[in-house]
Amino acid sequence: MSEAVMSNPVSSVDPVLEARNLCKTFADGASQIRVIDQLNLKVLKGESLAIMGASGSGKSTLLHLLGGLDEPSSGEVLISGKQVSGLSEADLCQTRNSDIGFVYQFHHLLPEFCALENVAMPLLIAGDIALDEVRAIAAQKLKEVGLSHRENHKPGMLSGGERQRVAIARALVNQPKLLLADEPTGNLDHTNAMSVFEMLSALQQEHDLALVLVTHDDSLAKHMGSVKMLQDGGWA
Ligand SMILES: Nc1ncnc2c1ncn2[C@@H]1O[C@H](COP(=O)(O)OP(=O)(O)OP(=O)(O)O)[C@@H](O)[C@H]1O
Numbered sequence: 001m002s003e004a005v006m007s008n009p010v011s012s013v014d015p016v017l018e019a020r021n022l023c024k025t026f027a028d029g030a031s032q033i034r035v036i037d038q039l040n041l042k043v044l045k046g047e048s049l050a051i052m053g054a055s056g057s058g059k060s061t062l063l064h065l066l067g068g069l070d071e072p073s074s075g076e077v078l079i080s081g082k083q084v085s086g087l088s089e090a091d092l093c094q095t096r097n098s099d100i101g102f103v104y105q106f107h108h109l110l111p112e113f114c115a116l117e118n119v120a121m122p123l124l125i126a127g128d129i130a131l132d133e134v135r136a137i138a139a140q141k142l143k144e145v146g147l148s149h150r151e152n153h154k155p156g157m158l159s160g161g162e163r164q165r166v167a168i169a170r171a172l173v174n175q176p177k178l179l180l181a182d183e184p185t186g187n188l189d190h191t192n193a194m195s196v197f198e199m200l201s202a203l204q205q206e207h208d209l210a211l212v213l214v215t216h217d218d219s220l221a222k223h224m225g226s227v228k229m230l231q232d233g234g235w236a
């Protein structure tokens, strides 16, 4: 085996995200429901994937597994070739914070903090950047989502679309390789949904992100690089 392979088993051609034979079973009283069943997936740098499927088909469950927010019953998730399931809790937190951005249907912003502070939060948690620089990076991300003029607004003073833009800026502030979005426009009217989605797509392309987007909306899914339907725990 060459020295390079021994010292660095993670290769630059590894998919940003890979799932191998992923299974997730939940207990339902005395029985078990297998929500994800032997599922495989690869998403490369710069690729965008829409995941669709009926309500209850397991889309959110899958996204939680892919983002290391929940443990699979069996199978593996790899981020840039690195197994997530083998990580200690501290390493898992660090991987989630630095490599993965999450956006949810409901923004999950902290209500008592302004937009700038919400965007800065992942940098503050990482804890290795001076405060002045944190402020500058967060302000730049808010600018990228068109919200420089809302820096000091708390979530309660923002519109639904603006809140989702702040949530997207927060998800991207640590320059992750992977963005996981679970119905990020599901709470918005059509016009706002399109506008937030277009901004998300533009950022994905600009930063060459791997993007996995769960959506019920065909008109959004068709703009993604590929579309997969989740059915009976696997791809339809
Ligand atoms: N923690 C849990 N314990 C038990 N069952 C669960 C748990 N989480 C999810 N489930 C079940 O797993 C199935 C898939 O749920 P999930 O939330 O992943 O669906 P979904 O495709 O995201 O649906 P929606 O489109 O409505 O958001 C559902 O039957 C749900 O009841």
Ligand SMILES: [Mg+2]
Residues within 6 Å of the ligand: 059, 060, 061, 182
């Ligand atoms: Mg869901």
